[in-house]
Amino acid sequence: MIITFGTQKGGTGKTTLAIAFANYVAMSSERKVNVFDFDFQKSFYHKWKEDELLEIPKLYDVEIIDEENEQPFSDFEHLIEMKESEDVNVFDL
Ligand SMILES: Nc1ncnc2c1ncn2[C@@H]1O[C@H](COP(=O)(O)OP(=O)(O)OP(=O)(O)O)[C@@H](O)[C@H]1O
Ligand SMILES: [Mg+2]
Incomplete structure (x- = not known):
């Protein structure tokens, strides 16, 4: 989804x-969480990077999506796969 x-x-x-x-x-589900940060300010990504300094387990990965890195969304089929996947794909616009 x-x-x-x-x-x-x-x-x-x-x-x-x-x-x-x-x-x-x-933390509350077995599903894999993937985060995609579309914001040019990369706020989610920066907060997530700050958490790396804390000694807590990493819960998920955050990928930056911008002009240089738009591969996951360059084809529509991949987007449909993400939609139909059991993974929880979080988009921060
Ligand atoms: N429920 C809330 N109550 C009070 N303050 C909040 C709440 N949610 C967010 N804020 C504060 O509002 C500010 C903006 O929040 P946030 O960065 O999440 O907004 P955004 O919609 O992602 O902004 P942008 O459009 O820049 O991406 C932050 O300083 C945040 O701490
Ligand atoms: Mg934001």
Whole structure:
């Protein structure tokens, strides 16, 4: 499945909610969580990197999606695979 956090308005709590949601699902479910950070500010990614300094287990990976790294979304079939997958794919827009 794909769960997207998005609104046109900035600063409304998308990233904060996406982090809380990803942490919750990773800790309370058997499903694999994958996070894709589409924000040019890379807020989710930076927060996740900060957590690496703490001695806590890593719950999931965060991938940056920008002009240089858009491979997972360059073909529609891959997107459909993500949608139909058992994994929880979190998009932070
Ligand atoms: N439920 C909440 N209550 C109070 N403050 C919040 C809440 N959710 C987020 N904030 C604060 O609001 C600010 C913006 O939150 P956040 O970065 O999650 O928004 P965003 O929608 O991802 O922003 P952007 O559009 O820049 O990506 C942050 O300082 C965050 O700490
Ligand atoms: Mg954000």
